[in-house]
Each structure stands twice: as C-alpha cells, then as structure tokens.
Amino acid sequence: MTVLSVNLNKIAVLRNSRGGLMPDVVQAGRTCLDAGAHGLTVHPRPDARHIRSDDVHALAALCDARRVEFNIEGNPFAPPRAGYPGLLALCAATRPAQVTLVPDGDGQLTSDHGFDFIRDHAALAPLISAFKALGCRVSVFVDVGDPDVAMAAAVGADRVELFTGPYADAFASGDATTALAAAADTAQRAQAAGLAVNAGHDLDQSNLATFLANVPQVQEVSIGHALIGEALYAGLDATVRVYRRIVDTSATA
Incomplete structure (x- = not known):
C-alpha cells in the first residue's frame, strides 16, 4: 500500500508573504488529515523561507494527537543558526516518525538532486545513526539512475526517496517510458539492498497513477507543490481526496 504524505511548505510560503498567521499551517494540516492524508511532511530550511521551527513543533503535536506519521525533510549538513536549531535538534525535540535527508544548499529554490554516496557516505553514516537513535526512520533523497543507490543501506538508511522531477518533466513532454524504466530499475536495486522506497517531487494528479x-x-509519496496549486481551484479537502483515490487504486492494481 502506498501512503500519501502532504507537504505543507507552500501553505507557509503564502503565510510568510504577508506576515501574520493566515493561512494557518496547522489548520491546513488538520484539513489534509480529515480528508484522508496518511501523514504530513515539512521541509524547514535554515533561512525560514516557508516552514519555521515553531511550525515544526505545532505540526508534530498535531500528528502525535492524530497518531499519524510526521516526516521532516532537511539537509543534515546545514549548521544551526538564528531561528534554526539544525535538523538533528528539531528531530530530537519533536521525534518525527521519519526524517528525510536531502542535500540541498541554502540557495536552492527547491530540492533538485540526490546524495553523492561516494563523496558523502562517511559523513552521512554517523548522522543517520544519530537520527535513528531518536527513533526516526531515515530516508535519503536519491537520483533515479544512481548506480550507487545500494550504498544508502550501507550508511544505515531505512529508505530512499526517488527524486521524481525528471520523470514529471518527461511525462509532461509526452513520453515517460525511459524515465519510468529508470525509476523502476532504481527502486528494484534499492529494494534488493534491503531499502524501502518513497518518491516525491513534481508528482501530481496527472502523472501519479x-x-x-x-x-x-x-x-510513500510526498506531494506538496502540485497539490496546493490544484487546491486553489478545487479546494484542499477535495484535492486530498483525489490523491487518496489515486494511491488507494494503485494498491489494488
């Protein structure tokens, strides 16, 4: 069964563009869960451009009360700074069910590549161990086609999240055959190494099934940007319900 985790970053972007509390990130989270989302995802960045540390605490409390999974994404190498205690400290304070490690720099508009395991494995291993000591399941962001994807298991990860941006681009261009084959191959190689597989980035109603x-x-699929954009037209509750139908149908296909 594939589960749906809704990423709430774009709700926070809208709130921060004006200041104040509207729209309310926690209320948006409640709406998504009421509509059937299996869990919630946030990606707090050090510059607090969208989700802030206080949001992480509030949403962790919501997920704990609802007994659903909370997934925090972030760069484990990014140092703490004013307003951002660091990813490990946030996880220590909130104990999410899952932490997804992503190698994004401060200047990136969005996550757009996976880890280089040849370069990063020695630095990743002790950090993954520290997250797992908090009781977090650890997923690491990977590129489709990465020949070293099995190394994610060697550094202690439980899952990989496939970066699906290239697939979404190929689907939009009208021919996703090669991208799908590459994604399936990467997933199978990860699974053969004992890793479970998540996916996310630019998945939407047209390409998810x-x-x-x-x-x-x-x-698990983590979907935010497209879902929130679609919700502007159809409403948040209705849009989450559409995604639930898609993932539920995939489980029986």
Missing part, C-alpha cells in the same frame, strides 16, 4: 503502476512497491 502512471508512476505507481510502473514503479514497484512505493511505500
């Missing part, structure tokens, strides 16, 4: 039908045993 095709992805899940062709990539085996995807455990």
Whole structure:
C-alpha cells in the first residue's frame, strides 16, 4: 500500500508573504488529515523561507494527537543558526516518525538532486545513526539512475526517496517510458539492498497513477507543490481526496 504524505511548505510560503498567521499551517494540516492524508511532511530550511521551527513543533503535536506519521525533510549538513536549531535538534525535540535527508544548499529554490554516496557516505553514516537513535526512520533523497543507490543501506538508511522531477518533466513532454524504466530499475536495486522506497517531487494528479503502476512497491509519496496549486481551484479537502483515490487504486492494481 502506498501512503500519501502532504507537504505543507507552500501553505507557509503564502503565510510568510504577508506576515501574520493566515493561512494557518496547522489548520491546513488538520484539513489534509480529515480528508484522508496518511501523514504530513515539512521541509524547514535554515533561512525560514516557508516552514519555521515553531511550525515544526505545532505540526508534530498535531500528528502525535492524530497518531499519524510526521516526516521532516532537511539537509543534515546545514549548521544551526538564528531561528534554526539544525535538523538533528528539531528531530530530537519533536521525534518525527521519519526524517528525510536531502542535500540541498541554502540557495536552492527547491530540492533538485540526490546524495553523492561516494563523496558523502562517511559523513552521512554517523548522522543517520544519530537520527535513528531518536527513533526516526531515515530516508535519503536519491537520483533515479544512481548506480550507487545500494550504498544508502550501507550508511544505515531505512529508505530512499526517488527524486521524481525528471520523470514529471518527461511525462509532461509526452513520453515517460525511459524515465519510468529508470525509476523502476532504481527502486528494484534499492529494494534488493534491503531499502524501502518513497518518491516525491513534481508528482501530481496527472502523472501519479502512471508512476505507481510502473514503479514497484512505493511505500510513500510526498506531494506538496502540485497539490496546493490544484487546491486553489478545487479546494484542499477535495484535492486530498483525489490523491487518496489515486494511491488507494494503485494498491489494488
């Protein structure tokens, strides 16, 4: 069964563009859960451009009260600074079910590549151990086609999250055959190494079902940008329900 985790970053972007408390990130989280989302995702960045540390604490409390999974994404190498205690400290304070490690720099508009395991494995291993000591399941962001994806298991990760941006671009261009084959191959190589597989980035209502039908045993999809954009037209509750129908259908296909 594939579960749906809704990323709330874009709600926070809208709030921060004006200041104040509207729209309310926690209320948006409640709405998503009421509509059937299996969990919530946030990606607090050190510059607090969207989700802030106080949001992380509030949403962790919501997920704990609802007994659903909370997933915190972030760069484990980013040092603490004013307003951002660091990813490990945030996880220590909130104990999310899952932490997804992403190698994004401060200047990146969005996450756009996975880890280089040849370069990063020695630095990743002790950090992954520290997150797991908090009781967090650890997923690491990987590029589709990465020949070293199995190394994620060697450094202690439980899962990988496939970066699906290139697949979404190929789907939009009209021919995703090669991208789907590459994603399926990467997923199978990760699974052969004992890793479970998540997926995320630019997945939407038009391309999600095709992805899940062709990539085996995807455990979780994390969707935010497209979902929030679609919700501007159809409403947040209705949009989350559409995504639930897609992932539920994929489980029985």
